[in-house]
Amino acid sequence: MLAYMKRTTVKIPDALDARLRHEAERRGTTIAEVSREALEAYLGGPSTRRQLGAAAAGRSGRSDVSERIEEILASEVGQ
Structure with missing residues (x-):
């Protein structure tokens, strides 16, 4: 290396x-x-990892995440 x-x-x-x-x-x-x-x-570089808040959606306390996942991901990626 x-x-x-x-x-x-x-x-x-x-x-x-x-x-x-x-x-x-x-x-x-x-x-x-x-x-x-x-x-x-x-x-920026090869080991740069993008953090998506939606990755922790299972711990959000919300019950509608599965229905809204596309919307949630789109808002995260658009930031």
């Missing part, structure tokens, strides 16, 4: 560095991986 990756240096404030390190430790992964995910989420 590292064979096709470029190394770069980014200067960040101490507070952001602390948050980045904490997040990497919380996830049990590397700072580089958290940084890549954050950059891909911001810039």
Whole structure:
């Protein structure tokens, strides 16, 4: 995986560095991986995942989701 990756240096404030390190430790992964995910989420990329609110429709408490699923999905995708 590292064979096709470029190394770069980014200067960040101490507070952001602390948050980045904490997040990497919380996830049990590397700072580089958290940084890549954050950059891909911001810039778009192969691992960018679209979040659809309708994916949690089963926990919405509504009883008409099955009848309205097309409408719900259309509103989510249109955002």
